[in-house]
Amino acid sequence: MAEEMNATLTIPIEALSAEAFAPYGWTLGQPPSPTATEPSFSNPFTDFWHAHAFQTGASGQVEFLWVNYRDTRRDIGVLEVHHLTEQAIVPLTGDIIQVVTLDDAPDHDTTPSGLRAFRVPVGLGICMRPGCWHTTRAIGTAATCLMVTRSSTTVDLVGHLQQGLPAGRKLTHSTARAFTARLTLSDPLFAAALADIARTATETSMTLPAPLILDTDVLVIGAGGAGMSAAIAAAETGARVLLADRSLIGRGGATIMAQMTVAVALGEQTEDHWTHHYQDTLAAGRGLCSEPLARILCEEGVQAIRLLDSWGVGWARADGHLTQAHAPGHDRPRCVYVDYLNTGPAVAKTLRAQVAHTAGVQRVGELVVVDLLLDAERVVGAVALHLESGDFVLVRAGASVIATGGLTRLYKRNSASLNMGGDGFALALRAGARLLDMEFVQFFPIGHLAPRLVGFDPIMWDPFRYKLGGKLLNRDGVEFVERYGNANEGGKYTTTRDAATYAIIKEVEAGRGSPAGGAYLSFRHVPETTLRAAFGPIIGRLAAAGIDLTQQMIEVAPIAHYHMGGILVDTDLATDVPGLYAAGEAVGGANGANRLSGNAITEAVAFGLRAGRSAAGSTATLTRLSDQALQAAAAPVIERSSSPANATARPNYAALIEELQTIMQLHVGPFRNDAGIRHALAAIATLRDRAGPGIPPGGAQDPVRLDALDLRNMLLVAESVARAALARTESRGAHQREDHPAQDEAWTLNQTIAWRDGQWALATQAVDRLPTVSAAPDVLTPAERQA
């Protein structure tokens, strides 16, 4: 700044006083002088006194304007003046600096002399005389002010600002050089103002109105299947619950998007027992399932899914029992569903209604949790950004449950919602919790790619292939899976998911992909009657969307669909940070290296119920942090999350997010290798530099600010996936390394990753086993013992 000093005129900032301001006008709000003759009144409840009698100076109405001053620049380049009317400014939300002069400069380019600057604090105001040249500056952040003026003056000003024409009230513009005054730094008052700016940045609203503090026993972060279940279970123990979601309650995540099935051993369709489901789950997980967690999923899943039934979810029924479909990977028909393709919406709606009926749950949508707050290494609450108002809010909680779902938004091709960038993993990492097996992202081989199709589950082609076969073709219309060591499909669906994913990716790499970069899937050889018999209503909906399967092929490609890895928890769903729990897709371990279809909704509800109970049970004896201690804990978080970034220099965060998605898809996607992952790690570091440390401040539902917060989380979480993928030098389940194509028994280990003091720490640990579950006769039903 010093380099420009020689050309600048510095203006000291003065405290506002009636005497000092008298040449320019009147101060408002200072106590009446003892000699005042105007009426005033004072009693213990109220004081009022005359401040000023406003004059418009001409015909025209007095007008109240609401003004947001956002100009925090120190250069003064433009002044304005009103020749007839007085004008009053009363700061409401933050102090302002009013720059004034009476020097009516003869021409526009001359620097006016006699400039003075007054700091007008909240609680006072000023009223300028006609002919007082002026401009207003905010201090560090926007200030909302009440302005009183004459309305025709405003019309005139707006016309001037919109058309850039000289206004009738004569606005003076000067060139920057001839007229560049600077507010001095050396002035103690301005130094104090600068300190305020710094303080505002570090403590944000603490110098402005202190952030709202919400008190609760249990904070549940995320209102999907897991979060809503946790809220209900916690409240049923008598705890007060705050259920927060960054989107609208029950609508933001994967739960409402699920269209297929829910796996659970109800034994309605055929005889079944949770131990069979458990065996199938372990088999799919290829040796990496945490057996205690898989057991909870399968065993408690039964009550959980029956509970949903009792709440009226409407599982499909026939012949007096629930209908259970036989999905791949299960040894028998086990999967309930809600017709037609309505499983997720029905589950979400049922839970949302149930939460509403449960006393003690406060539901707050549009509340994005930005960071957890720690005190003495315990999670004691959170800082959240209330999107609806743009304000930070503090939550003081006895225990917190992360139920934020998965991370598939990290990938370019995904089935994710906007809210699935993996916030919960970032929250856990920054709170010091360990994550487990982050390298296991499930890719769905034939996700819908093109033509653009909305209102359908992007994984819908799987059931089509099960029922109708279909042909996977390359750009030239040639079947290609057998090029990669698979049997010719002969119109059937015989290629396994891993193999299909591999074949499609390799065919695209060889330049034989479909136009959108995947493979064609064709049902053109299937007679229309067969299509309609299998998928009647859907064929109609597809036709309405412009897709006639008898004529047209679609394009498919592997898409990120689910995350097996996640936050490390014990069987209470407690993380390794006291006060912090996790539930649902955010949890790692239950599904090991690959997830059985239908397990995720069961996991969400069963884990949610259990986590809610555990979290509520842990809060009873706690002493709560004082407001001050909470605010002190929050200050650095708010600083990190609202440091004013230079608006002109900031990047387009949304575009950077797309770049990250492309990098993750290419290099840490369904197939990985050492060089690619290293390349991704370097690219993530570059993106982080380009994003910069700032998170721009913003108002209600400011999308730029949310992008910046999302990008920060997504970079951290992407890095945890990449680092874990780099370390696991084998191929297993969803983690396929081209440079280590075989499964390695030495790697039958879970991998943990933590981020502490800015350093990554990876470790391996033995998989949690249960000795005897499958063999124990006492866990079998009588029917099974006979079988």
Added chain:
Amino acid sequence: MSTNDAKDATPITLRIQRGVPQHAAAVMAYAVPAEAAASLLDGLRWVRTHVDDTLAFRYACINANACKECMMRLDGKTVYACTARLEAGGDYAVAPLPNKPLVRDLMTAIAPAKERLFNGDEDDEH
């Protein structure tokens, strides 16, 4: 072998009503490549990554038409942005829902009062 016929490349024009409650609304026009805007939501998202990331609109599920958060007005009709199809060369007026309080640009306050931080007294649930 193409699944799609040769595409009309004429850009789509979106005339979007913008603004926050305290200020007068302004309409801003954006030209969007036709192939980037099969749906209105795709077009709006393209604007954010390529032209103007300050544009605010509400959505969550993108593909599933499940969240029902993306309601807005397209040429005076209420639509889901994610299922509203756009034609190459088309010129469209996009506005927030007229019967809900405006939050920013195309975003309106659609959450039930009981699911908001500062809620009213009404019991909207049942």
